[in-house]
Amino acid sequence: MTRPILLINGPNLNLLGTREPQIYGSETLADVVGLAKQNAEKLNVKLYDFQSNHEGAIVDRIQQARDEGVKGIIINPGAYTHTSVAIRDALLGVNIPFIELHVSNVHAREPFRHHSYFSDKAVAIIVGFGVKGYGTHSFISSLVALMGIPEYALDFVANSPKFA
Numbered sequence: 422m423t424r425p426i427l428l429i430n431g432p433n434l435n436l437l438g439t440r441e442p443q444i445y446g447s448e449t450l451a452d453v454v455g456l457a458k459q460n461a462e463k464l465n466v467k468l469y470d471f472q473s474n475h476e477g478a479i480v481d482r483i484q485q486a487r488d489e490g491v492k493g494i495i496i497n498p499g500a501y502t503h504t505s506v507a508i509r510d511a512l513l514g515v516n517i518p519f520i521e522l523h524v525s526n527v528h529a530r531e532p533f534r535h536h537s538y539f540s541d542k543a544v545a546i547i548v549g550f551g552v553k554g555y556g557t558h559s560f561i562s563s564l565v566a567l568m569g570i571p572e573y574a575l576d577f578v579a580n581s582p583k584f585a
């Protein structure tokens with residue numbers, strides 16, 4: 422497997438499944454990482470995953486990704502979305518393209534969630550698809566956007582009910 426991708430989940434996402442289920446659903450972090458890995462495998466992409474509640478640990482993991490030859494990052498920064506210049510700087514510093522992902526539609530929630538330190542630099546944003554944002558077509562199409570590799574685009578088209 423080539424072209425590794427790194428999936429990062431920020432603070433409180435380890436509580437998926439029990440945390441405000443009316444907003445975040447009942448699937449656990451292990452479920453969503455499993456879903457993302459299945460989709461990645463289908464595309465012959467190696468998916469590394471990382472979760473932390475600590476800003477500096479996320480910065481360290483992003484810096485490590487450059488040494489590992491990671492080609493793209495999918496990140497749900499959790500509440501750091503709305504606060505973290507340090508994580509933004511790390512992503513820009515390693516110069517690895519990234520996709521921003523949120524389970525909930527942050528724009529339909531409190532005003533302080535409407536601003537993101539990541540969106541203006543993200544290749545693409547997955548917002549409000551629930552935990553399905555980590556799998557199925559939104560994940561596949563994010564890989565297409567992230568990596569710009571035509572064979573993934575073809576795979577996406579071939580597997581999409583819309584185009585079948």
Ligand SMILES: O=C1C[C@@](O)(C(=O)O)C[C@@H](O)[C@@H]1O
Pocket residue numbers: 432433434497498499500501502522523524525526527534
């Ligand atoms: O922790 C989270 C999760 C979140 O990133 C989401 O996935 O919907 C949205 C953030 O506003 C919130 O702080």
